[in-house]
Amino acid sequence: MSEEQFLRAYDPRDYPAVAVTVDVVALTIRDGALHLLLIQRAEPPFEGCWALPGGFVRPDEDLGAAARREFAEETGLGGEQLRRVHFEQLASYGTPDRDPRMRIVSVAHLAFAPDLPEPQAGSDASAAQWLPVSALASRQLAFDHERIVADGLERARSKLEYTPLATRFVGDEFTIAELRAVYETVWGHPLHPGNFHRKVLSVPGLVESTGQTTAHGGAKGGPRAKLYRAGDARLLHPALLRPGREETVR
Amino acid sequence: MSEEQFLRAYDPRDYPAVAVTVDVVALTIRDGALHLLLIQRAEPPFEGCWALPGGFVRPDEDLGAAARREFAEETGLGGEQLRRVHFEQLASYGTPDRDPRMRIVSVAHLAFAPDLPEPQAGSDASAAQWLPVSALASRQLAFDHERIVADGLERARSKLEYTPLATRFVGDEFTIAELRAVYETVWGHPLHPGNFHRKVLSVPGLVESTGQTTAHGGAKGGPRAKLYRAGDARLLHPALLRPGREETVR
DNA sequence: GCAATAGTGTCTTTAAGACACTATGAG
DNA sequence: CTCATAGTGTCTTAAAGACACTATTGC
Structure with a gap:
């Protein structure tokens, strides 16, 4: 099989084997401590496990818009409160086996918010909460979300500087x-x-x-x-x- | 439904068809000037247009590995020369209409290389060359690659600092x-x-x-x-x- | 009054930048 | 010899950090 034939056989236009999601590392400060927004997954995989809010990017939806939508959907926050939240892209994570369902590339985003009310879990989540970052060590997260959180925290600490x-x-x-x-x-x-x-x-x-x-x-x-x-x-x-x-x- | 049953019943085709590519902003210094690696596209869209080397991520291939492979394939560079090239992820670009074929999210990477020989165009390209960055203004690039190059240059300038x-x-x-x-x-x-x-x-x-x-x-x-x-x-x-x-x- | 905090003054140390200077080697 | 460059010395200024101090408020 020539290189060209090989490429054809795996042409993603014919066989969309990759899905794209966004995940959001949302940070805020509550009671003098840094908090991270987590949701409890209502569906497999990792059902019942805590994870970053996120989900599939919709057709015709920009990556940043998807991050905003997922954040709003899974927390019940919106309107004026959403306006004061600052979003930026963090990095993309695409290790082939990071999701057991299929090949998924996740474009992680960072969100920075002033003190927000307790979130209301959306449809994909059975719960949502602000967790103190200091309590992260004792909680296992779904997928590779611990790595994403670590990268997000370091990015936030670094961006405070300059x-x-x-x-x-x-x-x-x-x-x-x-x-x-x-x-x-x-x-x-x-x-x-x-x-x-x-x-x-x-x-x-x-x-x-x-x-x-x-x-x-x-x-x-x-x-x-x-x-x-x-x-x-x-x-x-x-x-x-x-x-x-x-x-x-x- | 158990987690296993769920995974078996899961159909990737239920999810929107998005493709994932990598693009590489490869920089080197030749004759005392900063140069960027460009390839001339051999196939539509943007046939004949200059663009960043890149292509579809293969199944079971890590994002960084895809960037390295595309760089090697489209330039004919490999082995010891490839070892000395430093790769890092830049950012992802997913504006819905950035590719006329379909929804494509591209994970752009940066590559930094010591002086390398003139590249040999690979299968997807009719030509490949190192272009002085100073000559970029007079050359239109395919897709949103001008934006990606601008982001990559700023990242490189900034990373020199720290x-x-x-x-x-x-x-x-x-x-x-x-x-x-x-x-x-x-x-x-x-x-x-x-x-x-x-x-x-x-x-x-x-x-x-x-x-x-x-x-x-x-x-x-x-x-x-x-x-x-x-x-x-x-x-x-x-x-x-x-x-x-x-x-x-x- | 007492404790805690906002804001300022001042001194030391470190780092950046301007400029001068010496030493080395190609032609 | 001449000229360009490697490398160092020194001075000035900017900035960071340590520490002290005053002023203002809640209790």
């Missing part, structure tokens, strides 16, 4: 301390409040002042904090680098 | 000046030789000395240069940042 991503995790108006809490939560390190404050204000376009302050001081006292909104920068320069990365470099 | 990617464009042993030429070529800026030299040696794990020097001085004179090989760093810290990025931040 993009204004952190502002996606807070409300439209926020204090510097709230922004610092995002960094501390996602990176898992405490940061120096004074130096962080000065740094955030010194990066052009990261935040802009609203001229307002919080109505009250903090719960345990302290002065009212100035309120800011996200600035117009798309890249941070100079970046906010994670402290103590020298060891992870090799 | 990874040892530049060492993939030179031979196993190289001088600091050769490494600097890579940065200058990919970024399109001249760099200060003295400062670059010191910086490269100061970043832990970027290069390690071979103890050797070049056999002769440069073509126009000058001392022999010390030879280095790639170090063991996977991330550069502190990074080698592109000069003058303040303007592109917004």
